Amino acid sequence: xxxxxxxxxxxxxxxxxxxxxxxxxxxxxxxxxxxxxxxxxxxxxxxxxxxxxxxxxxxxxxxxxxxxxxxxxxxxxxxxxxxxxxxxxxxxxxxxxxxxxxxxxxxxxxxxxxxxxxxxxxxxxxxxxxxxxxxxxxxxxxxxxxxxxxxxxxxxxxxxxxxxxxxxxxxxxxxxxxxxxxxxxxxxxxxxxxxxxxxxxxxxxxxxxxxxxxxxxxxxxxxxxxxxxxxxxxxxxxxxxxxxxxxxxxxxxxxxxxxxxxxxxxxxxxxxxxxxxxxxxxxxxxxxxxxxxxxxxxxxxxxxxxxxxxxxxxxxxxxxxxxxxxxxxxxxxxx
Numbered sequence: 001x002x003x004x005x006x007x008x009x010x011x012x013x014x015x016x017x018x019x020x021x022x023x024x025x026x027x028x029x030x031x032x033x034x035x036x037x038x039x040x041x042x043x044x045x046x047x048x049x050x051x052x053x054x055x056x057x058x059x060x061x062x063x064x065x066x067x068x069x070x071x072x073x074x075x076x077x078x079x080x081x082x083x084x085x086x087x088x089x090x091x092x093x094x095x096x097x098x099x100x101x102x103x104x105x106x107x108x109x110x111x112x113x114x115x116x117x118x119x120x121x122x123x124x125x126x127x128x129x130x131x132x133x134x135x136x137x138x139x140x141x142x143x144x145x146x147x148x149x150x151x152x153x154x155x156x157x158x159x160x161x162x163x164x165x166x167x168x169x170x171x172x173x174x175x176x177x178x179x180x181x182x183x184x185x186x187x188x189x190x191x192x193x194x195x196x197x198x199x200x201x202x203x204x205x206x207x208x209x210x211x212x213x214x215x216x217x218x219x220x221x222x223x224x225x226x227x228x229x230x231x232x233x234x235x236x237x238x239x240x241x242x243x244x245x246x247x248x249x250x251x252x253x254x255x256x257x258x259x260x261x262x263x264x265x266x267x268x269x270x271x272x273x274x275x276x277x278x279x280x281x282x283x284x285x286x287x288x289x290x291x292x293x294x295x296x297x298x299x300x301x302x303x304x305x306x307x308x309x310x311x312x313x314x315x316x317x318x319x320x321x322x323x324x325x326x327x328x329x330x331x332x333x334x335x
Contacts, residue, residue, distance in 0.1 A: 016156045020086060020221035023154050023213070027079035030094045041098065042105075044072045045173070049106040053113045053177040056128040064128055064174050071173040073102045077202055078150060081209030084233045085218050087225030092233070099202065106173055110180015120185040132171065132178045133193035135200060136252040139171075140245055143201040146170040147208025154209075155216045170201055200244045206237055258286055264315030265322060269293050272308040290321035302326055 018026075029037045048071035055063030076098040083091030123129045150170070178194040218224065262284040273279035273295060282294040295302070302324070312322050323333050 018155055018157055020218040027075055027082050028091055029098055041072050044070055045102050048173050049109045052174045053110050056177050059126050059128050067173055073172045077205045078209045081206045082213050084210050085213040087230055103176055106176035107180040110177045111184045114181045114184025117185050120187055129178055132175045132197055133190040135197035135248055137248045139197060140200045140204055140248050143170055143204030144208050147205040148212055151209040151212030172201060203241050203244050207241055261316045265291055265293055268311035268315050269295055292323045292325055294325040
């Protein structure tokens with residue numbers, strides 16, 4: 001049975017394999033033409049941040065995608081992975097500092113542009129904001145796959161054309177813009193959620209990049225450290241991944257549970273009002289562990305609650321509170 005290294009060698013032919021030095025030249029902002037690399041990074045990141053924030057504020061998916069394509073933040077993040085694999089602590093530290101500088105720039109831009117938000121409530125219906133403030137485990141899975149694609153493309157000379165697609169697939173600059181905008185409007189929980197999405201994507205990229213660069217043999221290429229404590233670095237990255245992934249898993253489980261309970265509550269209310277042809281059942285709103293469902297009836301009267309209570313008890317756990325809003329400020333507790 002072929003080993004992983006042998007499989008990787010088959011996927012990366014010697015004629016197409018980038019050397020560790022070539023990959024380092026592409027990912028290390030402290031090598032080669034430092035002034036050109038760093039000025040290009042800062043200019044493109046600033047422009048990407050402005051474009052991303054403008055796309056978020058106008059709820060424009062196309063504009064946000066444009067920001068993803070030109071954003072250079074993935075370069076130092078993959079540089080962290082390469083530095084770990086090659087045992088170059090200086091590259092790891094340098095790349096982390098550039099990532100932190102990029103984070104600060106985009107968040108500050110978001111804070112500045114938050115003055116153009118009419119009200120904090122307007123952000124709650126903005127799909128660009130909502131989609132980035134409640135990250136799930138699948139976001140981590142997508143980021144891992146993107147990291148593998150990006151690392152693999154960096155290892156091969158003939159796959160540089162896919163890198164813009166990799167940039168689109170990973171969400172780095174837009175969440176940071178959301179962090180700044182939400183923080184500027186005092187929506188701290190949303191800001192934390194967007195920041196958590198960014199951190200999960202960073203960790204996923206580092207993990208995936210480290211695995212690909214290791215399998216590509218860069219730890220053995222000339223110039224790699226023979227005495228570096230890579231095991232310690234891998235342990236730290238793994239612990240960070242666990243710490244970040246646990247809340248994502250919890251959030252995913254809670255989201256799925258709330259969606260299923262919402263359907264159960266809505267079905268129960270529909271059956272409860274089934275004999276009233278003019279009755280309407282609207283969506284379920286959650287506040288903590290309490291669900292509020294809005295209903296309207298033709299004559300303003302509602303059937304007895306007994307049947308609804310039985311149906312709701314069968315649809316949701318006992319710790320979930322259910323309230324029926326019948327309009328005109330009248331709310332009836334059901335469970």
